[in-house]
Amino acid sequence: MGLAVLPPEPEEEDVQIDAYDDSDQDSDVSVQDDGGRPSKRRRLSSSSRQIALPGEVITDDTQWMRGHGTFMPEQSTTMIATLAGPLKKTNKLLSVAPLRARYTPEIGDLVVGRIVEVQKSQWKVDVAAPLLAQLPLSSINLPGGVLRRRTTADELQMRNYFQEGDLLVAEVQQLRSSDGTANLHTRSLKYGKLRNGMFLAVSGTGGGGGVVRSRRQVFTINSGAQGGGDVNVILGVNGYIWLSKHMEQVEDQGRMSGGVSISNLDDVVSSAIYSSQNDDIGEGTRREIARISECIKILAEDGVRVDEDTVVKAYEAAVDAEMDVMTDQEVVTTSFSHEVRKRILDAALH
Numbered sequence: 293m294g295l296a297v298l299p300p301e302p303e304e305e306d307v308q309i310d311a312y313d314d315s316d317q318d319s320d321v322s323v324q325d326d327g328g329r330p331s332k333r334r335r336l337s338s339s340s341r342q343i344a345l346p347g348e349v350i351t352d353d354t355q356w357m358r359g360h361g362t363f364m365p366e367q368s369t370t371m372i373a374t375l376a377g378p379l380k381k382t383n384k385l386l387s388v389a390p391l392r393a394r395y396t397p398e399i400g401d402l403v404v405g406r407i408v409e410v411q412k413s414q415w416k417v418d419v420a421a422p423l424l425a426q427l428p429l430s431s432i433n434l435p436g437g438v439l440r441r442r443t444t445a446d447e448l449q450m451r452n453y454f455q456e457g458d459l460l461v462a463e464v465q466q467l468r469s470s471d472g473t474a475n476l477h478t479r480s481l482k483y484g485k486l487r488n489g490m491f492l493a494v495s496g497t498g499g500g501g502g503v504v505r506s507r508r509q510v511f512t513i514n515s516g517a518q519g520g521g522d523v524n525v526i527l528g529v530n531g532y533i534w535l536s537k538h539m540e541q542v543e544d545q546g547r548m549s550g551g552v553s554i555s556n557l558d559d560v561v562s563s564a565i566y567s568s569q570n571d572d573i574g575e576g577t578r579r580e581i582a583r584i585s586e587c588i589k590i591l592a593e594d595g596v597r598v599d600e601d602t603v604v605k606a607y608e609a610a611v612d613a614e615m616d617v618m619t620d621q622e623v624v625t626t627s628f629s630h631e632v633r634k635r636i637l638d639a640a641l642h
Contacts (some may be wrong), residue, residue: 343376344361345373348373349370362388375389375390397421397467398467401464401505403419403425403474403476403528405425405460405462405528406418408424409456410450413428419474427478428477431465432454435565484565484566485565486536487536489524490534491532492585493533494592502598503597505529509526509527510525511524513603515576515577515580521537523535523536525584533598535581537581587607587610590636596640605640613635
């Protein structure tokens with residue numbers, strides 16, 4: 293009687309997310325109850341980069357709590373993903389961060405916005421959020437630093453301050469509890485209308501790319517060694533960026549008057565803060581603004597976080613690589629080779 297050789301049965305791999313090891317040990321090996329044979333199981337940690345898809349079952353274990361980007365049907369313990377993005381764990385909370393989403397305002401955020409509509413006693417501002425933000429007339433500095441109640445005469449002059457298409461930098465003062473609409477203010481001399489520069493928009497990702505909240509959102513890059521003037525960089529948390537020629541008028545006025553306070557606000561704040569006339573910008577400064585802009589675009593395209601540290605490192609790497617900059621009358625065009633892009637990314641990540 294001959295012997296029949298049977299092929300080995302394939303081992304079943306436990307790849308369900310509900311089988312994640314919740315122990316605090318470093319080992320990835322867990323013991324199954326049925327066979328007593330150890331099997332490899334993927335751990336669910338905060339650094340996990342697993343991508344969940346809409347409709348995919350995340351887990352049916354009751355120990356996990358449902359977070360953003362997940363759904364749990366009634367009378368069921370199965371947790372289902374509603375977004376496409378990386379799965380994140382915070383203690384016992386599971387959530388899915390979207391790969392690409394619009395900006396969600398938070399109180400204290402510095403944002404760059406564009407005026408889209410002038411209404412009664414307020415402006416509507418586009419800050420890349422699901423809803424337009426509001427800038428009340430009472431939340432701006434009047435020319436001359438006058439501190440008084442706004443009247444109907446001020447409402448008639450609203451377009452002299454901001455009109456459709458103007459860019460401004462402001463701070464999120466409060467959020468409306470009903471729908472989450474952001475209320476902005478520009479009472480500080482650091483905020484107000486933007487001019488003498490270039491606008492740039494980058495999109496954030498769930499993986500941590502784009503503009504992130506950091507210690508400083510406004511800083512100055514010294515480009516004097518390259519033949520240009522200093523460049524001011526404003527990184528709006530909403531992904532809108534403003535690059536402009538460095539201006540020291542307000543700082544010098546405040547320093548000469550012994551600092552800016554309520555008592556001398558009328559001496560510092562003038563009608564020039566609402567001027568829409570751009571000053572003359574030298575060729576070297578325009579070249580450096582274009583160079584910084586291309587560096588930020590490279591960081592955003594490759595999913596690198598955009599903050600003061602990465603922007604400065606990328607700019608220094610670009611200068612060291614001596615990028616080819618071509619100037620055609622008033623238009624500045626910057627070309628990047630593959631080697632230069634690689635050096636910029638390596639400098640920003642290390």
